[in-house]
Amino acid sequence: MTSQNRQLHVFFFPFMAPGHSIPIIDLAILFAGKGVKSTIIAPPPDAAHISKVIEKPRNSGYEVDVLDIEFPTVEAGLPEGCESLDKLSSPDMLVKFFLATQLLKRPLEDLIRQHRPHCLVADMFFPWTNDVAAASGIPRIFFHGTCAFSFSAMEHVRLYEPHKNVSSDSEPFLIPKFPGDIMLTRSQLPDFVTQETWFIKLFNEFIESGSKSFGVIVNSFYELEPVYADHYTNFLGRKAWHVGPVSLSTKGIIDKTNRGKQSSIDENECLNWLKLKEPNSVIYICFGSMADFDSCQLIEIAKALEASGQSFVWVVRNEKEKLLPEGFERKMEGKGLIIRGWAPQVLILENEAIGGFVTHCGWNSVLEAVSTGVPVITWPVAAEQFYNEKLLTEILKIGVGVGARKWKRLVGDFVRSEAIEKAVREVIAGECAVEMRNRAKRLAEMAKKAVENGGSSDSHLNALIGELKSLSPFNQVNN
Ligand code: UDP
Numbered sequence: 001m002t003s004q005n006r007q008l009h010v011f012f013f014p015f016m017a018p019g020h021s022i023p024i025i026d027l028a029i030l031f032a033g034k035g036v037k038s039t040i041i042a043p044p045p046d047a048a049h050i051s052k053v054i055e056k057p058r059n060s061g062y063e064v065d066v067l068d069i070e071f072p073t074v075e076a077g078l079p080e081g082c083e084s085l086d087k088l089s090s091p092d093m094l095v096k097f098f099l100a101t102q103l104l105k106r107p108l109e110d111l112i113r114q115h116r117p118h119c120l121v122a123d124m125f126f127p128w129t130n131d132v133a134a135a136s137g138i139p140r141i142f143f144h145g146t147c148a149f150s151f152s153a154m155e156h157v158r159l160y161e162p163h164k165n166v167s168s169d170s171e172p173f174l175i176p177k178f179p180g181d182i183m184l185t186r187s188q189l190p191d192f193v194t195q196e197t198w199f200i201k202l203f204n205e206f207i208e209s210g211s212k213s214f215g216v217i218v219n220s221f222y223e224l225e226p227v228y229a230d231h232y233t234n235f236l237g238r239k240a241w242h243v244g245p246v247s248l249s250t251k252g253i254i255d256k257t258n259r260g261k262q263s264s265i266d267e268n269e270c271l272n273w274l275k276l277k278e279p280n281s282v283i284y285i286c287f288g289s290m291a292d293f294d295s296c297q298l299i300e301i302a303k304a305l306e307a308s309g310q311s312f313v314w315v316v317r318n319e320k321e322k323l324l325p326e327g328f329e330r331k332m333e334g335k336g337l338i339i340r341g342w343a344p345q346v347l348i349l350e351n352e353a354i355g356g357f358v359t360h361c362g363w364n365s366v367l368e369a370v371s372t373g374v375p376v377i378t379w380p381v382a383a384e385q386f387y388n389e390k391l392l393t394e395i396l397k398i399g400v401g402v403g404a405r406k407w408k409r410l411v412g413d414f415v416r417s418e419a420i421e422k423a424v425r426e427v428i429a430g431e432c433a434v435e436m437r438n439r440a441k442r443l444a445e446m447a448k449k450a451v452e453n454g455g456s457s458d459s460h461l462n463a464l465i466g467e468l469k470s471l472s473p474f475n476q477v478n479n
Pocket of ligand 1: 286344362
């Protein structure tokens with residue numbers, strides 16, 4: 001059989017957190033749409049959900065499958081059921097969680113030996129997968145889940161340490177040798193950059209494994225950040241394929257209602273509620289799968305929403321519902337829809353009633369806003385979200401910040417209701433609202449074109465698949 005006729009088989013190994021697994025599942029389906037056999041590796045509870053997500057593509061003839069990998073919660077000293085980052089309830093569990101992921105090396109090797117894929121696409125949080133792939137003679141592709149702008153900006157800060165040359169946490173510094181004169185403050189940087197925490201060594205390993213991998217898949221599209229996509233390759237020397245937005249590529253192929261998790265609201269209830277609203281009039285508020293605000297912050301948000309006079313859809317994590325102001329939901333009936341738990345985010349953002357998105361700037365949420373042409377109210381909390389905010393407000397100019405100044409894992413900086421209300425008003429009806437909306441809509445058009453046949457992302461994906469097929473593991477006679 002010639003290599004042209006043989007089928008490429010790729011393993012996809014997402015980190016166990018919704019913000020990491022959602023785009024990798026999309027990616028696996030995207031590959032399968034190109035005739036690749038895609039296998040997703042996940043612990044049983046996630047694998048069960050993934051099986052449901054891939055049911056529709058499988059019924060349409062896509063060769064996409066999921067394999068269980070047992071997550072060693074007990075061995076790592078974690079309570080049962082903690083197979084996903086969003087299930088952890090204390091910082092010491094985080095250390096154990098990362099330790100547990102390292103114990104996945106042996107089971108992954110076994111799966112590779114059994115199923116003999118030609119390539120391994122693995123999350124950045126699994127640096128050891130470079131060795132696993134190398135031992136099996138296959139390439140490992142690195143997936144970091146953010147954009148070229150933020151990843152390179154982070155690299156510049158890591159390499160040049162500009163935060164060490166300022167005298168306070170609030171004094172701004174310029175990111176050195178980085179296009180666009182981007183200023184940040186030390187308080188906006190992750191604690192593992194500014195302090196000697198246990199995570200810093202691990203983080204450096206993650207980044208170094210990226211530079212030693214076969215290349216990087218970026219969930220972004222070239223036209224969104226051309227300067228930074230080029231910079232990523234030319235300055236950082238990373239071989240990269242910009243294949244996103246992956247959520248747009250799988251549109252119509254997967255069921256959007258239960259993307260990531262089972263939705264807490266019936267799709268029709270949600271859409272019927274939005275149907276009654278004017279176009280661009282509703283604010284959607286959601287802080288992803290990890291951020292976890294306290295009662296005081298939720299009260300400030302509630303006050304701001306009421307004072308803004310806008311209709312809203314607000315996603316409040318299950319266990320937090322009791323912390324909302326007494327009687328708030330009743331008072332807001334008709335004006336506000338509160339979703340407790342998990343919302344069908346992409347479905348909501350696509351609705352023409354949505355006029356603004358209050359977001360923590362997680363990259364998936366950012367790209368989903370871009371793909372649907374929705375301007376943003378930015379409220380970064382942790383991870384690389386302060387960098388993403390810069391891209392949105394200063395480079396793409398499709399958003400306004402609420403003024404969060406401090407990086408704080410999960411809980412974020414405290415923001416007063418007046419600042420939230422002001423940002424909401426500016427995005428919906430401020431002086432620059434129309435311009436911002438038009439820019440967002442133009443980006444959405446560009447995103448759509450990028451993933452169409454012959455678009456930049458589609459071409460990058462074809463090039464990557466072509467390159468994988470030209471490699472020796474794929475061409476070996478006995479494969
Ligand atoms: N998401 C969702 N419903 C929710 C919360 C989140 O569908 O109620 C999805 C969202 O669409 C995005 C992902 O979960 O795809 C969150 O990823 P992001 O990078 O935005 O943030 P993280 O959760 O990693 O902080």
